[in-house]
Amino acid sequence: MFSIRDKRIVVFGGTGFIGRELITRLARSGAYVTLFARHPQRCQELGVLQRVRAVTGDVRDPLAVARALAGQHVAVNLVGVLAAPPKPMRALHVDWPARLAEGGSALEHIVHVSAAGANSSGPSRYLATKHEGEARLRETAAPWTILAPSVVFGPGDTLFNRFASLLRMAPGVMPVVRAQARFSPVYVGDVAEAVIAVLTRPDYAGQRIELGGPEAWTMRGILAYTCRQLGLKRLLVDVPDPLARLQGAVMGLLPGQPFSTDQYRSLTVDTDVGDAALSALGIEPAAVEAHVPFYLGAVSRQAQFDRFRREGGGPTTTP
Numbered sequence: 308m309f310s311i312r313d314k315r316i317v318v319f320g321g322t323g324f325i326g327r328e329l330i331t332r333l334a335r336s337g338a339y340v341t342l343f344a345r346h347p348q349r350c351q352e353l354g355v356l357q358r359v360r361a362v363t364g365d366v367r368d369p370l371a372v373a374r375a376l377a378g379q380h381v382a383v384n385l386v387g388v389l390a391a392p393p394k395p396m397r398a399l400h401v402d403w404p405a406r407l408a409e410g411g412s413a414l415e416h417i418v419h420v421s422a423a424g425a426n427s428s429g430p431s432r433y434l435a436t437k438h439e440g441e442a443r444l445r446e447t448a449a450p451w452t453i454l455a456p457s458v459v460f461g462p463g464d465t466l467f468n469r470f471a472s473l474l475r476m477a478p479g480v481m482p483v484v485r486a487q488a489r490f491s492p493v494y495v496g497d498v499a500e501a502v503i504a505v506l507t508r509p510d511y512a513g514q515r516i517e518l519g520g521p522e523a524w525t526m527r528g529i530l531a532y533t534c535r536q537l538g539l540k541r542l543l544v545d546v547p548d549p550l551a552r553l554q555g556a557v558m559g560l561l562p563g564q565p566f567s568t569d570q571y572r573s574l575t576v577d578t579d580v581g582d583a584a585l586s587a588l589g590i591e592p593a594a595v596e597a598h599v600p601f602y603l604g605a606v607s608r609q610a611q612f613d614r615f616r617r618e619g620g621g622p623t624t625t626p
């Protein structure tokens with residue numbers, strides 16, 4: 308087992324949902340962390356952590372990347388985009404891992420976060436480019452590990468939080484696209500711990516690992532559970548696939564692409580990958596029920612405070 312204490316680790320995409328969790332844990336483990344993103348100022352709370360420095364840059368800028376890689380032991384790549392036109396998506400999912408593979412060839416380890424279900428014949432641009440990016444990353448001379456999570460949940464996620472917003476707005480009826488699509492939602496803290504675990508285990512170099520949580524959920528199950536947590540009564544109506552495709556085509560034209568044909572296609576691939584990989588890494592996979600009620604507000608502030616204290620937090624806030 309290696310230690311990451313005093314290792315210099317650059318995290319590309321460190322301001323994102325997974326990145327914020329990872330950086331906090333890396334810093335706590337004693338690593339020196341460089342956070343690389345276009346808008347690091349969005350995470351000023353990370354800037355106060357000792358051993359964390361933020362660098363503003365775009366992974367499409369070879370000079371900025373070369374500067375960020377200089378003197379590092381390890382790189383973690385979290386840059387990805389769920390919805391984007393073909394060219395920018397390819398630039399981030401394929402061209403960028405290829406550049407990282409080459410520029411990071413002298414590193415001790417590269418951890419590349421892809422997505423469960425990434426496949427060369429992937430029905431969506433997202434899954435197909437993720438797969439191609441994995442292939443390009445594997446060409447590096449450095450030891451590498453690819454982590455491919457199913458959907459990730461946790462405070463600030465775009466899964467339960469997004470559905471909660473949609474359900475609150477829904478006028479009694481909520482259409483459910485790909486209602487029977489299956490996932491193994493995995494807790495963001497467990498994904499971050501998996502990154503740290505593979506960095507300390509040389510036997511994980513050269514492996515691709517799919518990460519899932521302890522339970523398989525359907526899309527309908529996730530929505531029904533979210534309704535229950537919010538105390539909302541909504542009629543969940545399964546949308547037939549042809550209609551869902553049409554919905555994707557129409558919503559894909561809206562600003563911010565709230566839903567798209569490509570996202571619809573990604574949902575045709577089940578990612579109920581199970582939690583065996585997390586367990587093998589020595590991580591006890593967290594269930595949805597252990598965290599979601601806390602950040603959806605279904606648990607009282609007093610109970611949240613009690614848990615915070617129980618888990619070792621200091622009295623920095625009052626209920």
Ligand SMILES: NC(=O)c1ccc[n+]([C@@H]2O[C@H](COP(=O)([O-])OP(=O)(O)OC[C@H]3O[C@@H](n4cnc5c(N)ncnc54)[C@H](OP(=O)(O)O)[C@@H]3O)[C@@H](O)[C@H]2O)c1
Pocket residue numbers: 319320321322323324325326343344345346347349364365366367384385386387388389399420421422423455456457458459460
């Ligand atoms: N969240 C999930 O459920 C999930 C599931 C499976 C796989 N994944 C994969 O896991 C990875 C991380 O996911 P996430 O949810 O943390 O994503 P996220 O919240 O969208 O974060 C993406 C990060 O990439 C940075 N970024 C985007 N474009 C960039 C560019 N051109 N140059 C530099 N930085 C750039 C963003 O910061 P700036 O905008 O400031 O640059 C941000 O820090 C992604 O590859 C994603 O595909 C996520």
